[in-house]
Structure formats: structure tokens, C-alpha cells
Amino acid sequence: MIFATVMFWAVALALVASSLAVVLTPNLFHAVLYLAAALVATAVVFLLLDAAFLFAVQLLLYAGGIVTVMVFAIMLTERLTGQRLTQTNRHVVNGAVMSFAVFVGVAGFIMRSNATAAAPASADRTLDIARAIVGPFAVTFELLGVLLVAALLGAVYFARTED
Amino acid sequence: MSVPPAVSMFIAAFILLNAIVGVVTYITLLERKFAARMQSRIGPYYVGWPHGWLQPIADAVKLMIKEDIVPAPADRAVYNLAPLVFLVPCMLVFATIPFAPGLGVADLNIGVLFFLAVSALEIVGLFMGGWGSNNKYALLSAMRAVNQIISYDLPFIFAALVPVLLTGSMQMSAIVGAQHGLAGWFVLYPVIGQLAFVAYLIAALAAENRVPFDILEAESELIAGFRVEYSGMKFALIQLGEYAHMLGTSFLGALLFLGGWLGPGPAWLGPIWFLLKAVFVFLILTWVRWSFVRIRVDQILAISWKLLLPATVVLLLATGFVVAAGGGRGL
Structure with a gap:
């Protein structure tokens, strides 16, 4: 301790x-x-x-x-x-x-x-995180993915060369 | 008398670290002998006659007594720290590798992830060296390294995740445990196993910056890349880190795909089997290194982004389907 x-x-x-x-x-x-x-x-x-x-x-x-x-x-x-x-x-x-x-x-x-x-009660917290991500927070998790893709596309849009 | 866990772990880590340093020095001799044979030479012979058994010791002593030079325009603190920052992650990866049931420093339940995460830190030491040397070759090399690591980290992780997915656990001992039985090794798993192993080997070659992916040391154009300004003990530390990382990747490959310590014979043979398998993986990588030519930067990037990354993503997806169709393990 x-x-x-x-x-x-x-x-x-x-x-x-x-x-x-x-x-x-x-x-x-x-x-x-x-x-x-x-x-x-x-x-x-x-x-x-x-x-x-x-x-x-x-x-x-x-x-x-x-x-x-x-x-x-x-x-x-x-x-x-x-x-x-x-x-x-x-x-x-x-x-x-x-x-x-x-x-x-x-x-x-x-x-x-x-x-x-x-x-937390469970011994394996990694498993808890995994269960939470594909369980109750599945929609949030997917929305985060969409957000990141949008950010990526935005970056590409701003960084493109004018031609 | 019972030993507190912290102390026993410290002792285990101390023994392991020394063993790794010993194995690493001798694996350089193995590589030199192997390369020599491939080129119809004999290789080191006279130091420790016959067959140069004392060559690695002589090399180590030679490096230790060499003059330590710091270039005048170098960024001193960064330059001096870089070899250490490079070495520590390379050594730390061995912490989670179990060499037999219960024989290891810490069999974490995130073992594979720990290995991948810690070896990702190696790049920090690399670009510290490249930048701190204040040498354009070193800087170019560091830039190429960063470029390459960004490209090959993901395929490496995805290939390593295939056995994890098949096992349903990131714990190293559980992954070995799942490969029991005849043809239980993941490399023998129909289609997925072989493809994942090949992807793992390619990405490992790139992660270790070996030929054909050695654009960052490229001795014909960049002399020796980011370590060009280093001499003496600092150079030795970088070399040690590099070979330790290679050995660690070989151990991980043997563990993920070749069944770790599983093998015929009594249980005490386990660590020896494991070492032999790791050396086998190491020799495959060495074989590729001494048979191929260096490929161009754009080709390296194209291989990663257009071939290896999509392939490993599809492979991981296919593994997911296979596991789901089989009812799923682990969870």
C-alpha cells in the first residue's frame, strides 16, 4: 500500500x-x-x-x-x-x-x-470494458467512429490542393 | 520464509533481463553465421576458435572501451537520452512473455496488448536519436522511420490480433493453452492461420526495419541511419535494443502462431521448445533479410496501405465470422 x-x-x-x-x-x-x-x-x-x-x-x-x-x-x-x-x-x-x-x-x-x-466487482476489467462497448454503449461507440471519419474527411477536404 | 511479491518479481525481472542480454549477444553470432553460410562464407571463426564462439563477447568488450563521442552541434540531453529511451521499451516487452506455465515476470490479462503498446514506444527513442544527433542523415532516417512505423503498426497489430480473436483472450498463457493438441497451433489453422502468420512476418520485418524495409538505415545512402553519430556504449545500447526487439517479436510470433512452449517431451523441455521456435522465427526473418534487396519508400508505403492493411482488416473480419460461427470462445 x-x-x-x-x-x-x-x-x-x-x-x-x-x-x-x-x-x-x-x-x-x-x-x-x-x-x-x-x-x-x-x-x-x-x-x-x-x-x-x-x-x-x-x-x-x-x-x-x-x-x-x-x-x-x-x-x-x-x-x-x-x-x-x-x-x-x-x-x-x-x-x-x-x-x-x-x-x-x-x-x-x-x-x-x-x-x-x-x-469494481469483476476481476477482469478489460472484459467489462469490452462488454460495455459492444453492449449498452454500442451506439455511442459507433457514433464516435462516424465522428472521426467525418473529421478525417474534413481534414482531407481542407488539405487538398486546388487544381 | 515467504518473499513479498514485489521482491520476487524484481528478482525474476533481474534474471530475465540478464538472460535476454545473453541470448541477444549470441543471436548476433547466429545471424552472422547464418548470413555467412547463405553467402558461401564461414563467418566469424578465429575469436574463440573454432567457429568464433567468443566473438559476441569480444564485440561487446570492444564497444565498451571505445571512445564516446558527442557531436558538438548535437542536442546533448536528447542525444544522450535517446539510446536509453530506445532500449527500455525493447526490454520491457519481455515482461509479459511466459516462457513456460507460470515461468515469467507477469502474465497480464492484457499481455498481447501490453507487448504491442510498449513496443510502440520504441519509436520515441528512435526519433530522439535522429533529431538529437543534428545530422542530416540521422534526421532523414528518423523521418523515414516515423513514416514506416505509422504505416506498419496497424497491419502488425491486426495480424497479432487474429490468434487473440481465435483464443478469445489477450493473456499470453491462455493463447498458448488454446493451441493444445495435434495441429492445434494457430499457424496450422485452415487458411486464416497461414495468412495471418505471413502478414505477421511481413509487418514484423517492417517494424524491425530490416531488409527489405530497411530504408531508415540504408547503409549505402544514409550510412547507418539514426545511429550514425553514436559510438561506444551508446551504439551498443541501440544495437542491443534493436536485437532485443527482434528477439521479442520472434518470441511473440512463436507464442501466437507456433504454440509457445508446447512440444513433445516432459514439461521442463517447454522453455527450450519455446526458444527453438523463437529462433526459428528469427531465422525466417534473417533469411528474408539476406535474400532480398531494399525496396523504395513509395513501394514500402504502397505495400502497407494498399495491400497489407486491407488484407489484415479482411482477415480479422473473417476471423471474427469464423469465431462467431463457431459459437464464440472466451466471452
Whole structure:
């Protein structure tokens, strides 16, 4: 139990630090690397919460997929423009105030809803997720798929060359 | 005296890690010997006469005592971290592989998914190396790597999911358990099994960046790709990670399609059977590597998006129908 608590705080600290680094570092490539670190830390938080499936999906889709695509975009644009991209932000203070307000709001909401985190009854949570997706949430799941296809088509539409 | 689970797991991981490093160093000798035979050569011979049994040890010592060079314009932190970030996922994939019933670090119930997810992280170390070196060859290589990984991750996952679907479980030990009996191995499953195995091998070749999919190291044009600036121990770590990943993919292939530790003889032969099957898969990949030429970037992308991806999707769908027609297993 102590081990889990220590692990949680260590991972949480790493998560917060790398998330801050994502928005504060001027080097865009470093920002993406910090983002990868933050996503991996999030995955480890899932693992500590006994959600192994979410851990794997988080790594596969975000740390493996999204970060790869972002790096691809940065590399391509740097090559095309031939100059280092830098991240500038004139709204650091405003951003800090806003994010602190959101944090207080969410934290207050969580603390007032006195739902204790009870572990689900079933031992195999992956199976529960699978049953939920093809069972009660089948329509939602399919609608999400349609939404993503629409987004993909929209991206293709905007990216097409005029000819 | 009972050992707490965390400690026993740590000990198991320590033993496994050292065993993997040992096997990986010797698998390089195996590859060199195999390649030499294919080209009517003998290969390493004099170091550890006869047949160069000490060659991998000599190589490792040589790499360790080499000078460690960091290029002046390199992004130091990224450059130095890259080999580690590359190595860790390659080693972590072995965590869920059971080498015999109950013999492994952690037989997670999402075993196959864990393997796929963790090996997807390898690319982060790869482009850190390519970018951090601040060398145009390394950068080109990293770009090609990203391109290729995006294309071949999905077919690899879909091919690996066919046995998962046939078993109805992502737990590695359950997948092996489902392959009991005569002709029970999934590679012998009518039509679906063979097609999935071939798709797995092709996608594995691409995922490991081997010939004919080695455009990112392409020694004739990019020298050695993203690792061109690395020397000494860092180069050794990258090599180790690469071969460990290859070995891991071979183990996964042997587990998914060739029945893992199942084989004739007493139960203690299980790990040996498993190792032999993994080496067999490794040798198939090596055989392809030393017989084919490198193919062009556009051909690589076309193979993935126009052939392999649709084929594996159809295969997965067909497997779903077969499982559904058979009443479904697992669930």
C-alpha cells in the first residue's frame, strides 16, 4: 500500500512537471518529447489504478501514435521552412490564472461529490470494458467512429490542393 | 520464509533481463553465421576458435572501451537520452512473455496488448536519436522511420490480433493453452492461420526495419541511419535494443502462431521448445533479410496501405465470422 502511494506521488510529480514543461519550453521538439513523457506518466497512473487496458491503449494511441504524428509534422515543417520553430506565448500569466481556476473548480467538484473510489466487482476489467462497448454503449461507440471519419474527411477536404 | 511479491518479481525481472542480454549477444553470432553460410562464407571463426564462439563477447568488450563521442552541434540531453529511451521499451516487452506455465515476470490479462503498446514506444527513442544527433542523415532516417512505423503498426497489430480473436483472450498463457493438441497451433489453422502468420512476418520485418524495409538505415545512402553519430556504449545500447526487439517479436510470433512452449517431451523441455521456435522465427526473418534487396519508400508505403492493411482488416473480419460461427470462445 505504501509502495503504491509513493509510486503515485512520484508519477504525479513527474506528470505535472512534464506537463508544465510542455507549455513552457520554447523548443518545439522538446515540447513534444515532454508531451510523450506526460502521456507515459498518465498511462502509469492508469496502471496504478488497476486499469491495465487503459494503460495499454494510452501508450499505443497517444505515446505511440499521436506523438509520432506530431514529430512527423514538426520534422516536415522544419524541413520545408528551413528554420527552427519556436514556441512563444504572451499569455503565461493569464493561462496560469485560468488553469488554476479550472483546477479549483474540478478539485472542488471531486471533493464535494463524496463518491468513494470502490473497486469494481469483476476481476477482469478489460472484459467489462469490452462488454460495455459492444453492449449498452454500442451506439455511442459507433457514433464516435462516424465522428472521426467525418473529421478525417474534413481534414482531407481542407488539405487538398486546388487544381 | 515467504518473499513479498514485489521482491520476487524484481528478482525474476533481474534474471530475465540478464538472460535476454545473453541470448541477444549470441543471436548476433547466429545471424552472422547464418548470413555467412547463405553467402558461401564461414563467418566469424578465429575469436574463440573454432567457429568464433567468443566473438559476441569480444564485440561487446570492444564497444565498451571505445571512445564516446558527442557531436558538438548535437542536442546533448536528447542525444544522450535517446539510446536509453530506445532500449527500455525493447526490454520491457519481455515482461509479459511466459516462457513456460507460470515461468515469467507477469502474465497480464492484457499481455498481447501490453507487448504491442510498449513496443510502440520504441519509436520515441528512435526519433530522439535522429533529431538529437543534428545530422542530416540521422534526421532523414528518423523521418523515414516515423513514416514506416505509422504505416506498419496497424497491419502488425491486426495480424497479432487474429490468434487473440481465435483464443478469445489477450493473456499470453491462455493463447498458448488454446493451441493444445495435434495441429492445434494457430499457424496450422485452415487458411486464416497461414495468412495471418505471413502478414505477421511481413509487418514484423517492417517494424524491425530490416531488409527489405530497411530504408531508415540504408547503409549505402544514409550510412547507418539514426545511429550514425553514436559510438561506444551508446551504439551498443541501440544495437542491443534493436536485437532485443527482434528477439521479442520472434518470441511473440512463436507464442501466437507456433504454440509457445508446447512440444513433445516432459514439461521442463517447454522453455527450450519455446526458444527453438523463437529462433526459428528469427531465422525466417534473417533469411528474408539476406535474400532480398531494399525496396523504395513509395513501394514500402504502397505495400502497407494498399495491400497489407486491407488484407489484415479482411482477415480479422473473417476471423471474427469464423469465431462467431463457431459459437464464440472466451466471452
